[in-house]
Amino acid sequence: MSTMSPQEVTQLLAAWGKGDRSALDKLFPIVHAELRRIAQRQMHQERDGHTLQATALVNEAYLRLAGQQGSQWHNRAHFFAVSAQVMRHILVDHARARARDKRGGDMVQVALDDVDVIAGQPAEYYLALDEALRFLEQVDPQKGRIVELRYFGGLSVEETAEVLSISPRTVRREWQRARACLYRMITEGTTDETRPLARS
Amino acid sequence: MKPDRWREVDEVFAAALERAPQDRAAFLDEACASDRELRREVEKMLAFDQQAEDFIQTDVFHVAAQLITERSDEPASKKSSSFSSHSIDDARFIPGDVLADRYRIVGLLGRGGMGEVYRADDLKLKQPVALKFLPESLTANGAALARFYREVSVARQISHRHVCRVYDVAEFAGQHFLSMEFVRGEELGSLLKRIGRLPQDKAIEVARQLCAGLAAVHERGVLHRDLKPANIMLDEHGDVRITDFGIAALAEELDQREKMAGTPAYMSPEQLEGHELTARSDIYSLGLVLYEIFTGKRAFEPVTFDELLRLRRSDSTPTSPAQHVPELDPLIERVIFRCLERDPAKRPSSALQVAAALPGGDPLAAALAAGETPSPEMVAAAPKQGALKPAVAISLLGAALLLLAFICFFSRATMLHRHVPLEKSPEVLRDRAAELVKKFGYTSAAADSIYGIGLDRRYLEYVRDTNPSPSRWQTLKSGQPAAIYFWYRQSPGSFDVSNGGDVDENTPARVLPGMTTITLDTLGRLRSFYAVPPQSAPAAETSSFDWSTLLKESGLDQANLQPVSPIWTPPHEATARAAWAGSYPDRPELKFHIEAAAFADKPVYFQILHVWDQAHDDPDNLTSPKQRALRVVATSRLYHRLDR
Numbered sequence: 125m126s127t128m129s130p131q132e133v134t135q136l137l138a139a140w141g142k143g144d145r146s147a148l149d150k151l152f153p154i155v156h157a158e159l160r161r162i163a164q165r166q167m168h169q170e171r172d173g174h175t176l177q178a179t180a181l182v183n184e185a186y187l188r189l190a191g192q193q194g195s196q197w198h199n200r201a202h203f204f205a206v207s208a209q210v211m212r213h214i215l216v217d218h219a220r221a222r223a224r225d226k227r228g229g230d231m232v233q234v235a236l237d238d239v240d241v242i243a244g245q246p247a248e249y250y251l252a253l254d255e256a257l258r259f260l261e262q263v264d265p266q267k268g269r270i271v272e273l274r275y276f277g278g279l280s281v282e283e284t285a286e287v288l289s290i291s292p293r294t295v296r297r298e299w300q301r302a303r304a305c306l307y308r309m310i311t312e313g314t315t316d317e318t319r320p321l322a323r324s
Numbered sequence: 325m326k327p328d329r330w331r332e333v334d335e336v337f338a339a340a341l342e343r344a345p346q347d348r349a350a351f352l353d354e355a356c357a358s359d360r361e362l363r364r365e366v367e368k369m370l371a372f373d374q375q376a377e378d379f380i381q382t383d384v385f386h387v388a389a390q391l392i393t394e395r396s397d398e399p400a401s402k403k404s405s406s407f408s409s410h411s412i413d414d415a416r417f418i419p420g421d422v423l424a425d426r427y428r429i430v431g432l433l434g435r436g437g438m439g440e441v442y443r444a445d446d447l448k449l450k451q452p453v454a455l456k457f458l459p460e461s462l463t464a465n466g467a468a469l470a471r472f473y474r475e476v477s478v479a480r481q482i483s484h485r486h487v488c489r490v491y492d493v494a495e496f497a498g499q500h501f502l503s504m505e506f507v508r509g510e511e512l513g514s515l516l517k518r519i520g521r522l523p524q525d526k527a528i529e530v531a532r533q534l535c536a537g538l539a540a541v542h543e544r545g546v547l548h549r550d551l552k553p554a555n556i557m558l559d560e561h562g563d564v565r566i567t568d569f570g571i572a573a574l575a576e577e578l579d580q581r582e583k584m585a586g587t588p589a590y591m592s593p594e595q596l597e598g599h600e601l602t603a604r605s606d607i608y609s610l611g612l613v614l615y616e617i618f619t620g621k622r623a624f625e626p627v628t629f630d631e632l633l634r635l636r637r638s639d640s641t642p643t644s645p646a647q648h649v650p651e652l653d654p655l656i657e658r659v660i661f662r663c664l665e666r667d668p669a670k671r672p673s674s675a676l677q678v679a680a681a682l683p684g685g686d687p688l689a690a691a692l693a694a695g696e697t698p699s700p701e702m703v704a705a706a707p708k709q710g711a712l713k714p715a716v717a718i719s720l721l722g723a724a725l726l727l728l729a730f731i732c733f734f735s736r737a738t739m740l741h742r743h744v745p746l747e748k749s750p751e752v753l754r755d756r757a758a759e760l761v762k763k764f765g766y767t768s769a770a771a772d773s774i775y776g777i778g779l780d781r782r783y784l785e786y787v788r789d790t791n792p793s794p795s796r797w798q799t800l801k802s803g804q805p806a807a808i809y810f811w812y813r814q815s816p817g818s819f820d821v822s823n824g825g826d827v828d829e830n831t832p833a834r835v836l837p838g839m840t841t842i843t844l845d846t847l848g849r850l851r852s853f854y855a856v857p858p859q860s861a862p863a864a865e866t867s868s869f870d871w872s873t874l875l876k877e878s879g880l881d882q883a884n885l886q887p888v889s890p891i892w893t894p895p896h897e898a899t900a901r902a903a904w905a906g907s908y909p910d911r912p913e914l915k916f917h918i919e920a921a922a923f924a925d926k927p928v929y930f931q932i933l934h935v936w937d938q939a940h941d942d943p944d945n946l947t948s949p950k951q952r953a954l955r956v957v958a959t960s961r962l963y964h965r966l967d968r
Contacts, residue, residue, distance in 0.1 A: 304373035
């Protein structure tokens with residue numbers, strides 16, 4: 125990735141998948157550097173607090189990635205896909221824990237008026253978004269993946285296109301429609317009764 | 325909505341988006357025709373698209389990072405020095421304050437167990453630093469403060485990539501503070517709190533780095549005294565940095581027992597009981613940290629200080645780590661339990677031994693990384709029962725046990741074995757050694773003999789220093805030159821060690837005529853040979869020895885050897901000398917020089933020398949007495965006594 129060619133990384137991933145532990149040793153620093161690159165691009169480093177938060181985030185994402193079965197990573201594109209998934213899990217896990225901490229129980233209800241706000245949104249907002257995305261993934265897997273890669277994985281339109289082997293133009297168009305769809309589900313609610321899209 | 329229907333809506337929605345807003349109504353008239361529900365759905369989507377411009381633009385990385393750091397701060401905020409954003413409102417200093425004409429405060433990083441920690445810029449050295457304020461209890465106690473200054477003066481000499489650098493200690497308005505390296509990272513403690521245990525591969529890596537850092541601290545004679553996850557940082561590269569060695573605990577020592585209640589969870593039994601501490605006390609704490617890294621659980625979960633004391637005083641052992649993590653490598657469990665032995669003497673004697681005992685632990689790499697001598701003990705650092713022990717009574721258990729021990733030694737204790745060919749059992753090598761000694765003309769029966777395994781540290785260091793490739797140890801594969809070698813010595817009389825010491829490769833010295841020492845590489849090829857010539861001079865002053873007898877056994881192609889002038893004096897009296905130069909066929913860049921000597925019709929000396937072999941009186945060698953001492957240490961003491 126930053127220090128190796130995509131081909132080399134893909135080869136290492138393949139070797140790891142076959143059980144070559146030394147491939148993993150070479151991958152660790154690359155993966156870490158790659159996650160750092162994405163996080164830094166996403167989080168403008170204007171304050172120390174952010175740098176340090178980014179480090180914590182990268183460490184966590186990295187450890188979750190390292191804990192995964194190597195065989196799941198087929199190539200560099202796959203790595204991006206998996207890391208986007210990991211980022212999504214991190215966000216959702218923490219949002220859920222946060223919601224539970226505040227409520228003292230499992231949070232299912234969506235409450236947009238919650239005062240406890242993270243980066244402009246309450247923890248529950250992210251849970252609702254995740255739920256809406258899960259619905260979208262069911263009816264339209266490609267849109268689901270585009271949202272995951274772009275939103276959770278921090279990938280650009282071009283990178284997303286590369287990962288999914290589609291044109292950047294398709295990514296832009298699908299992204300626009302996915303966004304409208306998610307927005308609608310969040311706004312109208314995501315329970316079966318209130319979700320017109322789910323009614324059939 | 326059924327997937328088919330969804331696709332229909334989506335297709336019309338997509339086509340509508342392609343058109344200018346004013347053309348969309350006409351398009352929908354045509355596209356939806358009489359399907360009114362379809363039209364309603366698409367119109368809704370178009371409306372939401374208008375409003376969704378700013379939707380999911382939030383930076384999800386910020387959100388996740390914010391959540392993570394907030395959560396990990398919650399339980400730790402009381403005592404942790406977590407480097408995350410803290411309110412500056414009630415801090416003693418505000419950004420912009422300049423302390424001692426040198427440090428400009430940038431912000432408050434946290435409140436540690438000792439006091440406030442600030443991020444600052446060192447105006448003199450133009451680098452970011454962390455300033456740690458010391459508690460009043462320390463600064464008010466003159467003797468303790470003096471001791472603290474002494475500790476700092478030693479600690480600031482420690483420079484290691486896994487140790488947070490200590491720069492200086494200074495005073496401002498009666499407050500003492502420490503300036504140290506500013507590490508961009510987070511505490512291992514808060515990471516563990518968030519994610520539980522580390523994946524095994526990463527945990528092993530963290531454990532190794534911890535061991536290397538701790539070894540570097542110990543090498544300077546500094547004890548950490550308070551090793552725990554909160555004092556271990558993972559920097560921005562995910563690498564370990566040990567902080568607060570020798571310092572935090574010093575402050576706590578001065579405090580009352582009740583005040584300690586928050587931190588003693590990682591103390592060794594001897595520390596809890598107020599006994600003197602050694603490096604092995606830190607090894608105990610290391611064991612507790614490793615337990616937590618690998619399992620995500622604390623080894624002991626005491627509620628109060630007294631309960632902790634009781635837990636530790638009783639012989640209760642912690643729950644087996646494998647109960648928390650069934651797939652845990654048994655080697656890891658074993659090394660953790662060895663660190664947690666109540667009796668310090670039973671714990672590994674160094675952090676490097678711990679590193680070597682971890683799965684895949686390359687003891688030499690660990691040792692060389694930390695700048696320590698890889699003693700054979702370290703090579704054998706792993707399970708005691710696997711290492712060769714002189715006490716193993718060969719006479720009772722027979723050679724089978726020896727073979728077993730040998731196999732255990734190579735299979736468990738070291739990774740070196742993976743790089744060195746080891747087809748031959750020690751018995752085979754011993755028989756071959758004895759046979760060669762006979763072949764060289766030393767036919768009288770041996771009254772005493774002994775053999776063992778040696779490690780050529782100078783060769784390994786040479787590989788480390790000259791070959792930066794990660795696969796450098798692969799070069800050991802040919803077995804020649806030998807990184808691990810087999811040695812055998814025999815004597816016409818008993819080995820006399822009445823002056824003390826154990827019998828080994830070099831002890832007692834070869835003095836008795838007929839004493840021989842031979843070393844072979846692991847494939848049985850001759851590496852060196854020494855013999856003490858007879859005391860009574862031979863009738864003729866000439867030698868009738870055929871050098872090819874020796875050369876043949878070295879496995880080197882004689883056709884490729886160039887006769888040269890001898891340069892090293894033989895260690896024993898000789899009547900003829902010879903020398904050759906050559907290189908290995910598979911590694912032409914590696915040159916060697918062979919020295920040999922004979923007395924009458926028997927060889928007394930044979931040695932294959934390489935660029936890393938220095939004469940004892942070599943000026944370079946003499947200027948570094950430490951290295952000479954280390955070399956002696958590096959000689960194997962793993963041996964078995966035979967025929968006793």
